[in-house]
Amino acid sequence: MTGTPHPVPEAGAEQPVRGRPRSEAVERAIIEGTMKLLEDGVPLAEISIERIARTAGVGKAAIYRRWSGKEALFVDVLRAAEPQDPELPGTSMREDLIVLLEALRRRGLANRSSAILHNVHAQMKSSPKIWAAYHKTAIEPRRRMGAEVLRRGQENGELRADLDLELLNDMFVGPMLVRAILRPEADLSEELPERIVDALLAGLRPVSSPGA
Template sequence: MSLAESHAGQGRVPDGIPVRGRPRSEAVERSIVEGVMRLLDEGVPLSELSIERVARTAGVGKATIYRRWSGKEDLFLDVLRAAEPPEPALPGTSMRDDLVILLEAARQRGLLNRQSAILHNVFAQMKSSPRIWEAYHANVVAPRRRTLTDVLRRGRDNGELRADVDIDLAGDLLFGPMLVRTVMHPDASLPEDLAQSIVDTVLEGLHPAAK
């Protein structure tokens, strides 16, 4: 399944996906993001996705793109945000529930990566572009990590975790198994109950001792 097909339409960004910029420019920005998706679907390597080529494909001038994105890295980050499932809303009812939602989102991203050959290739190519890879980590991966840390810290403060738990280590224990299955072993099973199983297994060892 191609990147565009996975979003219900060749080269189309799904409705509701936010793109940066002034509200009155949303249609223009959407056409630019769709233009990048279209080029990726056609097999254009990431290294050849110049602003000039994107502008021609989207039917806009280069200045139109530069008014909205500072460069190729920022534009590509918004394309990836449009390609991936949106970040989940956390109910905050309990640490366990929030953790399950975060891990389920990671499972869904893993499934999408498997289903979309073009998205898989884009991530592989992105690793060869240090600037884009660093920007992706700073603007996408790091905020996800902060959200996880906030959930765990709140759980520790509420007594859902032992007071001596290392928050960073706990985050690695929780997300490690999901990353192994989605990244290191792309053929590994990703069952629907995987997020719940990982969270409950890890928390069993991190809960405060019963008094």
């Protein structure tokens, strides 16, 4: 039985693109357009959706289809400029903590070397909406990841059972944050994550019973 033949496309005819390449290209254009405005020194408060659309060469509707507003867009722009969040090895609590602190160290170095990150982080503090959006989508997930590593360590006997994990989370990231933010002249050496983790774990591991 002979079915209806499929039409043969003419030679040189443009073929439809399947999947999401066009969508991804539009998103990249929007993020890069926003970065260009920031690189040009335009303050966050003066960057409107209309201005981003003009710079990116897209319509405002293309932005609103992807982001609820400029606060959500700024967060994605920041995350695109920052080093990616790491995948944890999962071999031990110590190794996972070192990887988490190494990611924090790299973000600190990026903030020192990137005018975009430095300026936007400084301006975010005066924009509660942007700071709240960044905190919810970037900072809170990272804190949850650290808390989960510590929780597993406590369950596995790598930490004392009487310790406050919320406080411990602050204790581990605190030294790196102090050097990355409050002491911009301080050294952020490659061995710093391991030094912080080992110094703290020395006093936080379970105490062996006498004669054990």
